[in-house]
Structure formats: structure tokens, C-alpha cells
Amino acid sequence: MQKRRKSYRVFESKSNSNKRITTLFVLFVLVSGAISARLYYLQIIKGDEYSAFAKGIYIGGQDYTPPRGDIYFQDKTGEATYLVATNKESPFIYADPKEVNDSQYILNEISKIVEINQEDYSVILDRLQNQNSSYALIKKQISLEEKDAIEKLQLPGVYIKNELVRVYPAGEVGSTVLGFLGFNEEDRKGQYGIEEYYQNLLSGSALGSANYELLSDSSLEAADIELTIDYGIQFVVERKLQELLENLDADLASAIFMNPRTGEILAMAQRPGFDPNNYSDVENINVFKNNLVQSVYELGSVFKPITMAAAIDAGVITPQTVYNDTGSVRIGGYTISNFDGKARNLQTMTEVLEKSLNTGAIFAQQQLGKKKFRDYLEAFQFDKLTGIDILGEVAGNMQSIKTANRDIDFATSSFGQGISFSPLRFLTSVAAIANEGKIMRPFLVKKVIKDGQEISTEPKVLAQPVTSLTASRVAAMMVSVVDNSFDRKAAVPGYSVAGKTGTAQIPNKDSSGYSDQTIHSIVGFAPAYDPVFIGIIKVDNPHGIRFAADSVTPTFREIASFILQYYKVPPQ
Amino acid sequence: MSLLLKILYTQKTLSIVILALIFGIVLVGYVLLATNNVRGEYRVEELKNKIMETEKSNNQLRINLTYASSLEYILEQSSMLLYAEIENVKYLKKSSTSPFASR
Incomplete structure (x- = not known):
């Protein structure tokens, strides 16, 4: 009996021990399994996510700023790009x-x-x-x-x-368009030009930029920007402007060349310029200002094709309409004369442009009437901004004919005095004559590239102030100007070139009337009936030469000749 | 020896050994996994550094290439070679009796 009790106790003790061991074993397996499962979850399943998260914390801790985006010019007529701003x-x-x-x-x-x-x-x-x-x-x-x-x-x-x-590898070339990376207190910030306008895109800021908002809010990465500026054309234009500035001892020489079909700016330059690599060495900060966009001037005779286009489009004159040139016109107590004061008797409207007769421009304006003339200038968008991607664009001033109704103001406006516009505003509007009557929005950015995604700027028609027929008639008149006046200095052998010069007086700063100083300019396009470019060259206060026909015209021909060869346009 | 085996083969000891083995395997597995992970991270870091170095030298080469292909530099080099500027090239008038006259 005692033996049986003893064996029962041993059995009971063994059974308890087994139970404990089994429980412990199960518990251990469960804990090990849980740890392993957790490890598997953290390292294998969620590994990438946590790794990225950890890097995110690291980046935040280091106040990470992405490298600023690169900027490129077009090169070899768009076949390649040329790096103009990088880090x-x-x-x-x-x-x-x-x-x-x-x-x-x-x-x-x-x-x-x-x-x-x-x-x-x-x-x-x-x-x-x-x-x-x-x-x-x-x-x-x-x-x-x-x-x-x-x-x-x-x-x-x-x-x-x-x-x-x-760094700006092209040095001074294109600096007017590019601007530079300066300081805003402790931070680096784009100043002037593209560096300023596209600060958010280039720096990778989350804030958007009007045209490319979709790209800028996607990530912290900075965007690269491809401009419409062609390095070859920009280089040649800048060299020619430097020559002009030195030869004419002028205060400023500037130019824009544009594709009238699309509004792409091919070159935009001014001299004196600056090297954005050493912008702090500049003594006069006025060189940073883009005078082609941020200042206005009275255009002078270069404006006459606009008056002719308006009058022809309204049907009140034709290129062959004849008037009697008496050498001067008396309006409201003022006498307006031709540049030389001479009378030429019967002259056609084409001859008015060829000989740049102020009396002829006034005749065309008077045939049109004041209201229609003003309406046409508004249709040509002269009272609006172009919308170019440069900050600080200045609107034109045509208050003299908008607010008052004096005959003299309309008369002087017909040949570009008393109203003032920026060179870009004028070029954009007059480009309608080169583009079947359509005004295109000028733009500098061809493409924005971010995270492998590309957004290209689409050309945009802003307005059509005149018909295609009117545009081609005025273009023919401007070809006649190049072929029959100023000693054919703007003509490029083998090509039809349309153009018009202007020698505008500069108004006195402190009083009414005009000073002795002048601004010489020329606007032109080629080939006249299928243009690849339209350009304006402007020289402020030149010395030694009285008329634009002698100062800026040869430079225009040289640049036009270069662009036509550069684009491989066959002679006509 | 037989005593040792007896001790080892008791059910309790066997269970402890099995538990210790499982624990050991998990521990070793974890250590191996962690080591492998760290090694991988170091390799990634090394590769990242290499990529950064390559990117830097690539960027420098890109800038050098841009400088070398700038028109300013090309003009400078061509003038050193005494090449005439295109604007200064004057073509001789081809005489009608020239052997190169157009056919």
C-alpha cells in the first residue's frame, strides 16, 4: 500500500514537472516567435520605409537644401544645349x-x-x-x-x-537674362533675370511658379531650366553691341531677337553688362537692370509701320495712296516737320516709310481718325504687359492719347513721339507684321526638367490686331524700305529683309520739350515673307552719327546675315 | 560518462538544452542578420560616396567642357593660331577666265 502511494507521488511529481516544462517551452517558443516576427516585420517588410524615414530625419536635422538647378541655353539651333549656370x-x-x-x-x-x-x-x-x-x-x-x-x-x-x-561658365554672355545668385541676409537668393523669376523652381522650394506649379510641389528636388536663348546668337549679338557701344561712344546698346512665329526669345542683351561670377565687383548697379524690359523710351520713326498697318487694316489707305508732302504740318499752334524740313510733293505711303516722312505718318493717322488710331494701338497690346518671365516689366505709356484728345498728341504718336514703350513691348507688337497679324506671348523658358519629368512652354497667341493680308502688305513696304533707302545698309544679299529705323529725341528730364540727345533704333525681320527672326537694336545717346540709318543699320545687317546662315536658311 | 549521459537524458535537462538551443539559434540568427545589415549599409554608404565622387568629377568635367567649348575660348585659341576672323576674310573676285569659273 505504502509502495503504491510512493509510486503515485513520483508519478504526480513527474507529471507536474512535465507540465511546467511544456508551459515554459510553449511560452519560450511564443516569445521567440514574436521577437522573430517583429524582427521580420521591421527589417524585411518595413525595412525600406524605416530606412527612408531615418534618412528623412537625418536630412531635416542637417537643414538639407538641394543643389540649385542648372540653366541651359540652346546651342546649334536647338540641336544641343549649352550650360550657363551650375553649381x-x-x-x-x-x-x-x-x-x-x-x-x-x-x-x-x-x-x-x-x-x-x-x-x-x-x-x-x-x-x-x-x-x-x-x-x-x-x-x-x-x-x-x-x-x-x-x-x-x-x-x-x-x-x-x-x-x-x-558658376556661370559663359561669363558675361547672357547675364542680362540670367541675373545672378546673390544674398538675402543669410540665405542665397536669385537676383535679377531668370535666377530671380524662377527662384522657387531652381531652389527646389515647395512654393510653385506660375507656369510650372505642378512640377514644383512634387518634391524637394530643384528643377533644371532650358531657356529659349540661343548661345551662338546671343554671343554674336553681345559682341556686336560691344562694338556699337565703343564705336559710337554711347551710354547703352541693347537688342532683342525673337522668333515671331512662336514668341521664343533668341537673344536678349545689353552693354555695358556684367559678369555674374563677379557681380560684387560691379560699380554701377544700373547694369543689372534689364532696360529692354524694365524701362521705356519714345520710339521715334521705328513706330511708323504700326501707324501704316492700322490705317491699311482699317481700309483708309493702301501702300499706293498718294498725299502731298509739304515738308511740315501745322497742328494746333505747333509745327511738325520732316527730319530735314524738306517738301517732297506727291509721295506714296510706301515712300513715307522709305523716306521716313513725319508728314506722311500724320496723314495716315488723320485718315484713320483719333478713336480708331487709339483702338488699333490697344489692339496691338501697347497698353498691356507682354507677360515675359522677368520681374519688373514696365508697362508702356500712351496716356497722352488715352486721357486727352488733342490732335497734336495723336499726330506726334503717329511717328512714335509722345508715347513710350519698352523695346520688348514694341518688338512683341510689331512682330504681328512678321507673323500674319498675330502677336505671340514672348517667353524665355523652353523647358523645365524636374525628377525626370519635362514640361515645355507652348507658344500662345495673345491677339490679332490686323489681318494676314495687312501684315503682308506692311511687310512688303518694310522690304521696300531696306531695298530703297539708307543705301541698302540693312540688306543681306540673297535674302529679302524688312526693316525700319528710328532716331528718337530724348525728352528733357526736368522740363518739357526734348534734349539734344537721341536714341537710335532699328527693327527688322528676315526672310521677310517667312521670317525666322525679328529683332530690335537700340543705342542710347550715340556720338558722331546723327541718324540710326548710319549707326545701327550695319550692325543689324551683320547680325541678320549671321542668323540666316546659322539657321541654314537658303537664299531666295 | 554514463552518469553524465543519464543526467543529460533526463527529460528536464533535455528540455532546458532544447530551449537553450532554440534561444541560441534565434540569437545567432539575429546577430547574423544584424551584421549582414550593417555590412550592407556600409557597402551602400561606400557606393554612395563613390557615386558622389563620380558625380563631382563629372560635374567638374562638364564645367571644363563648357569652358572649352565656349565661343570666347574658341576665338581666343583661333586668334593664337593666327586664324583670321570670318568678318575679315575677303574673297577674291573670280575672273571669267579662271580655271575655276563656273561651268
Whole structure:
């Protein structure tokens, strides 16, 4: 009996022990399984997500700013692109003044390798001796050779780091359009031109830019921008403007060349210019201002084709309409004369443009009437902005004929005095004559590229002030101007070129009336009946030459000849 | 020896050994996985650095190429080679008796 009880106890004890072990085992397996499952979930299933999340935290912690986007010009008539703005890592030297014992010695050693002028030397020395600071900049943008040489010195407390700097490989070429990357307090910010207008796209900001909003809010990445500017044409135009500026001892020489069919700006330049790589060296900040967009001027006779187009379109004259040129016209107590004061008797409207007769332009305007003349100028969009992608575009001024109703104001407006527009505004409107009567919106950005996605700018018709027939008639009149006046200086052998010059007086700044200073300009397009370009050249206050026909016309011919060959347009 | 085997083969000890083995396997698995992960991360980091270096040198080459293909530079080089500018090239008038006269 006792033996049976004992064996029962042993059995009971064994059974309890087994139960405990089994429970422990099951518990262990469950815990191990849970840990393994959790590991599998974190590392395998959610691995990528958490990795990206961790990187996100890292980026945020480092105040990550993406490298600014590149800017390109078109090259070889759109076959390729030419890099005009990009970023480059550049080494700079700095020191921790708290770790520097002998600042004089340190600076002497560094100045043996890196060029430091006397003025900067004392400033840097002061920085190095300031024990309250832990950062003293010594020199920015050193070469790799200089960097290696300084590193070999192993100077205590002296360090070299890299920073991203903006470089403009084309130098001065295109700087009027590009602007530069300047400072806004501590931050880098685009100033002037494309760098300013597309600051958000180029810097990768989440804020959108009017035309390319969809692209800019997708990610932090910066966008690259391809401009419509052709590097070859821009280069030639800038060289020719520099020659003009020097030869005529002028204050300013500027030009725009555009595709009248699409509104693409092919070149936009002014001299004097600046190098965006060294924009801080500029003494007169007026060179940053884009005078082709941000200032207006009285156009002078270059405006006459607009008056003719309006009058022909309204059916009140034809190119063959004859009037009697008496050399001057008296309106409301004022006498308006031709440029030479001479009378030429019977003249056709075509001859009015060829000989640039003020009396003829007034005749056409008077045939049209004041209201219709004003309506046509509005139809040509002269009272509106073009919408070009440059900040600070200035609207034209035609208040004299909008608010008042004086005959004299309409008469002077017919030959481009008393009303003022920016060169871009005028070029955009007059391009209707080259483009079957249609005005296209001018634009500078051909394409925006971001995250592999591309958005191209589509050409846009803004208005059609005159019919296609009127446009071709005025174009023929402008061809006649080139073929029969100013000694054919604008003619390009083998091609039909349409053009018109203007020598405008500059109004006095402090009083009414005009000064002795003039602005010479020429507008033209070629080939006249299927144009690949339309351009305007303007020279402010030239010396030694009285009329635009002699000053800017040869330059126009040279540029026109280059563009026609560049685009491989066969002679007609 | 037989005593040791007896001890080992008791059910309780066997269970502990099995548990320890499972724990060991999980631990080793985790260590291997973690090591592999870290090694992978280092390799990725290394590759990233290489990519960055390549991108930097590619960018520098791109800038150099742009400078070298700029029209300013080409004009400078051609003038050093004493080439005449295209505008200064004057073509001789072809005489009607020239052997190169048009057919």
C-alpha cells in the first residue's frame, strides 16, 4: 500500500514537472516567435520605409537644401544645349581662433600659398585674434592645388571645407537674362533675370511658379531650366553691341531677337553688362537692370509701320495712296516737320516709310481718325504687359492719347513721339507684321526638367490686331524700305529683309520739350515673307552719327546675315 | 560518462538544452542578420560616396567642357593660331577666265 502511494507521488511529481516544462517551452517558443516576427516585420517588410524615414530625419536635422538647378541655353539651333549656370564644390579656409596660438604666423604661412591683399589681411587677422568666436573665415574659393598645399602645412586650428558655389561658365554672355545668385541676409537668393523669376523652381522650394506649379510641389528636388536663348546668337549679338557701344561712344546698346512665329526669345542683351561670377565687383548697379524690359523710351520713326498697318487694316489707305508732302504740318499752334524740313510733293505711303516722312505718318493717322488710331494701338497690346518671365516689366505709356484728345498728341504718336514703350513691348507688337497679324506671348523658358519629368512652354497667341493680308502688305513696304533707302545698309544679299529705323529725341528730364540727345533704333525681320527672326537694336545717346540709318543699320545687317546662315536658311 | 549521459537524458535537462538551443539559434540568427545589415549599409554608404565622387568629377568635367567649348575660348585659341576672323576674310573676285569659273 505504502509502495503504491510512493509510486503515485513520483508519478504526480513527474507529471507536474512535465507540465511546467511544456508551459515554459510553449511560452519560450511564443516569445521567440514574436521577437522573430517583429524582427521580420521591421527589417524585411518595413525595412525600406524605416530606412527612408531615418534618412528623412537625418536630412531635416542637417537643414538639407538641394543643389540649385542648372540653366541651359540652346546651342546649334536647338540641336544641343549649352550650360550657363551650375553649381561647383569649392574649398574654403577657415580657422577656430580658440585653437590658434600665433595668428600672425598662421596668416603669414597661408598668405605664402593663397593670395591675400593688404586690406583683407588686416581684416582676417582681426578675425583670428577674436577669441570670443570659434569661426574665422580666411579665404573662399581656393584652388585644389592651394588646398593640398595648406593641408600639408597642418596648421593648428586651420580647417578646409567645401561649399557649393554658383558658376556661370559663359561669363558675361547672357547675364542680362540670367541675373545672378546673390544674398538675402543669410540665405542665397536669385537676383535679377531668370535666377530671380524662377527662384522657387531652381531652389527646389515647395512654393510653385506660375507656369510650372505642378512640377514644383512634387518634391524637394530643384528643377533644371532650358531657356529659349540661343548661345551662338546671343554671343554674336553681345559682341556686336560691344562694338556699337565703343564705336559710337554711347551710354547703352541693347537688342532683342525673337522668333515671331512662336514668341521664343533668341537673344536678349545689353552693354555695358556684367559678369555674374563677379557681380560684387560691379560699380554701377544700373547694369543689372534689364532696360529692354524694365524701362521705356519714345520710339521715334521705328513706330511708323504700326501707324501704316492700322490705317491699311482699317481700309483708309493702301501702300499706293498718294498725299502731298509739304515738308511740315501745322497742328494746333505747333509745327511738325520732316527730319530735314524738306517738301517732297506727291509721295506714296510706301515712300513715307522709305523716306521716313513725319508728314506722311500724320496723314495716315488723320485718315484713320483719333478713336480708331487709339483702338488699333490697344489692339496691338501697347497698353498691356507682354507677360515675359522677368520681374519688373514696365508697362508702356500712351496716356497722352488715352486721357486727352488733342490732335497734336495723336499726330506726334503717329511717328512714335509722345508715347513710350519698352523695346520688348514694341518688338512683341510689331512682330504681328512678321507673323500674319498675330502677336505671340514672348517667353524665355523652353523647358523645365524636374525628377525626370519635362514640361515645355507652348507658344500662345495673345491677339490679332490686323489681318494676314495687312501684315503682308506692311511687310512688303518694310522690304521696300531696306531695298530703297539708307543705301541698302540693312540688306543681306540673297535674302529679302524688312526693316525700319528710328532716331528718337530724348525728352528733357526736368522740363518739357526734348534734349539734344537721341536714341537710335532699328527693327527688322528676315526672310521677310517667312521670317525666322525679328529683332530690335537700340543705342542710347550715340556720338558722331546723327541718324540710326548710319549707326545701327550695319550692325543689324551683320547680325541678320549671321542668323540666316546659322539657321541654314537658303537664299531666295 | 554514463552518469553524465543519464543526467543529460533526463527529460528536464533535455528540455532546458532544447530551449537553450532554440534561444541560441534565434540569437545567432539575429546577430547574423544584424551584421549582414550593417555590412550592407556600409557597402551602400561606400557606393554612395563613390557615386558622389563620380558625380563631382563629372560635374567638374562638364564645367571644363563648357569652358572649352565656349565661343570666347574658341576665338581666343583661333586668334593664337593666327586664324583670321570670318568678318575679315575677303574673297577674291573670280575672273571669267579662271580655271575655276563656273561651268
